[in-house]
Amino acid sequence: MEKFEINQSLSRLRALQEQREAKELNAMAAKSVQGVRRCEEERLASDYRQSFAVDVDRILNSLAYTRYFDKTQVFYLIENDHITHRMLHVQLVSKVARTMGRFLGLNEDLIEAIAIGHDIGHPPFGHDGERIMSEICQAFGIGEFHHNLQSVQFLDKVERKGKGWNLCLQTLDGILCHDGEIHNRELAPLPDKDFSVHESEIRMKKSGDPIGLVPMTLEGCVVRFADTVSYIGRDIEDAIRLNLIRREDLPREAASILGNTNGTIVYTLVTDIIANSYGRFRIAFSPEVSDALLVLKQFNYDRIYMNPRIKTDQNVLRTLFEIMFDRFLSDIRKRDGSSPVYRNFIAGMCDSYLENHRPEELVRDFVAGMTDQFFLRHCPEDLRPAVRSV
DSSP, X not given: OOHHHHHHHHHHHXXXXXXXXXXXXXXXXXXXXXXXBSSOOOOOTTOOOOHXXXXXXXXXXXXXXXXXXXOBSSOOSEEOTTSOBHHHHHHHHHHHHHHHHHHHTOOHHHHHHHHHHTTTTOOTTHHHHHHHHHHHHHHTXXXXXXXXXXXXXXXXXXXXXXXXXXXXXXXXXXXHTOOTTSOOSEEOOOOOOOHHHHHHHHHHHHHTOOOOOOOSSHHHHHXXXXXHHHHHHHHHHHHHHTTSSOGGGSOXXXXXXXXXXXXXXXXXXXXXXXXXXXXXXXEEOOHHHHXXXXXXXXXXXXXXXXXXXXXXXXXXXXXXXXXXXXHHHHHHHTTOTTSHHIIIIIXXXXXXXXXXXXXXXXXXXXXXXXOHHHHHHTSOGGGOOOOEEO
């Protein structure tokens, strides 16, 4: 078969997929033909992939995605092969969200792209690392640090040596607006967004304005709900494994409705979301399940996330983050090409990235991208906290 004929056949495959979406997906679903990029790209005739599927491939092949493997979820500086790391978490979010999306007739490619990219901006050491990073960034006058902002920053401005991946607005918006810590009984998308609105939301969030970010697609809403579904029971199982809590400690008013194991909790929440969202332009829990989930979230916050037994190294980590920032900022100002910030980050970066970011922002992007172990390897040896075996 001639190359031209092959390209024509592949192009027809893409057209057939787009026809299938128009016919089979929910009328309110995001269609792949609606994907809009910041910079328009010339499409190869041989490329049979649809827009959001391309985004999935780009995120999977990003350096930031590779670093998920050693990014802490909740429990850091603990040597236990069965504790959830961020790589597993994003895969769980993707699976849960795609399951909901399939039954709601939504675009699973867009769901997957948002899900696997949503936590790519998390710094080392989970949410404690995030809080410390935010304090330091504010002290240096570069705004608050939020992992969802940094996820967009990595994918849009840092990857590919500062060129970014040119992902679709719908993907970047879903990543920006994914915040699973916020409790919503129901969430309806705000569809009328463009890149100027997207940039405005980023600026407001970074400045500390109390902006309530809402996804522009139902797919983004699904991922936001799936984030909660995926971590709430899994964190409980990890905490039980580490002897922080017992299963019988779970609040009875929540466990009686949601169950007391991760599997039961996930199934109950997913089923409730599907039942209460089908055919509607919003994603929702039933009032009963929403109330039970809120009780369980508060339990997790009080008994797991704020448990003093997992906060023993917080002050040491704060000191190490401060040392790291000061060191790398000084290296940039001295133009020390032997520094890790040059060798592992700045070297080869495109001029537009370097020209549009302050030295403090370069350090932020470098440190935020570190895995836990890479961070520790670059800390003063006498200050490194010990990794506990549990």
